[in-house]
Amino acid sequence: MKATLSRRTLLAASLLATAAGAAQAQATVFRVTAIPDESPTELARKAAPLMKYLEGKLGMKVEYTPVTDYAAAVEALVNKKVDLAWFGGFTFVQANVRSGGKVVPLVQREEDEKFRSVFITADPAIKSLADLKGRDLSFGSQSSTSGHLMPRHFLLAAGIEPERDLKRVAFSGAHDATIAAVASGKVQAGALNISVWDKFVADKKVDTARVRVFYTTPAYYDYNWTVHADMPAAQKDKLSAAFLALDKSTPEGAQVLELQRATRFIPTKAENYKSIEGAARSAGLL
Template sequence: MFRALLATVLAALTLSVSAETLTFTAIPDQDESQLRTRFEQVGQYLSAELGVEVQYLPVKSYAAAVTAFRNNQVQLAWFGGLSGVQARRLVPGSQAIAQGVEDPEFKTYLIAHHSTGLAPMAELSRDALAGMTFTYGSKGSTSGRLMPQYYLTQSLGEPEQVFSRVGFSGDHSRTISQVEAGAYQLGAVNYKVWEQAVADGKVDTDKVQKVWQTPGYPDYHWTVRGDLDQRFGDGFAKRLQQALLELDDPAILGAFPRKGFIEASNADYAPVEQVASELGLIR
């Protein structure tokens, strides 16, 4: 009788573990429909590789992605440099495990409306840019706010004292649209989003063009909570990392867009943490 009861309990426990769902999210850095297509494909791939149900949880803001990670609503997240630093500071033991091949040397483009008359420049000129209107992307974006703010400040001084108006579009796709429409004369945009939009014919380059780019910096990456193995079993985090590193489906990689994924560690994002601290975005 006892053995039968024990077997039933163990079977129930095994079923409970096997039925566990891995939930992940991503910062909403561009058009929502594009993100859903990209990450639903990732979820299907990971589910097949790991043998567990994998679910993508869309969020409306960078802060919401960090909050979902902190509250254990998600166990895995595709963060930018800054949001990843913020999330790991809130969840001790969490680890950056993978990044795109291009992400250790990411860049931001400064784009300009044709009415500015600006030509591509090797170095920023305060005289050429002063008095224009300018937009970042999201307030929590590494490529849309943190790093462009840092480099603009280094070269020109405080952006609010250089430009006549400084705004936040919300994401990279909106930055491109708003500068193309002339709502802002200048904008800071993730170079990958810009290049993909141009390749897809979604940008009228007669109306808006790239005029400058930042030096390289570390940016996007996958981060996992430190308690992943406790929830899914010993070695699960390593298996998840390996699945991401081995991802070679052109359709999925092209949707990021990335050539592939390589290993990442928390230490890779120390420069981002330092800049965010200097600018007062983290304490």
């Protein structure tokens, strides 16, 4: 009887040790996600070298965790399912409101200090925002800063109420999908992130003899890397330092920065996104 109890005790202890080991292994994985503003294949391609770089800097396993939509990225960070999230300005504001101020933007690309959106068309008759009246327009995702919120903000500033003045308002879901919709003639115009547009032009993935930019917005703050406020200060500092250390003069830094479409990363703060919050509230999107 004692031998049986002893075996049971040893088995229970073994199972507990295994469970504890698994929990510890899970805890040592640093999880990263990003808003799906481009195709899953492109996001994974851009993420891979950065995850490898962060592993070396943090001294732990780093995994990229894709999400299905913008809202899922917000919920993942707010509920601590991931440790780090790539947000647009609007998704940062949504996460900040949703968490009661419990998220912290750490760094942004230098380009995100003065980000812009572009309106594109293949219709020769469209030459200004006013020419959009009575026509079809595609935004990106409803939660996109550069693909919806700020383009809508500047339309409203120009006296154009999309649902009232346009023939149809569509949402493509992503910036590259907006370009495809305009190029194929599904819509007469589209609004998207200037960075994605420039990349498509540079890679000759769009025929600029047909599809062209007819309006570029004023500048605004956009994307950032954000963490939960509960992250230990030492880890926040190590993470920030890793991004700030990226340098185009090194092969690794050059690869990561090119894929992130960044000259370099710089510190950021929540106050930078107050104008985005104001625009969202004015447009009735928050």
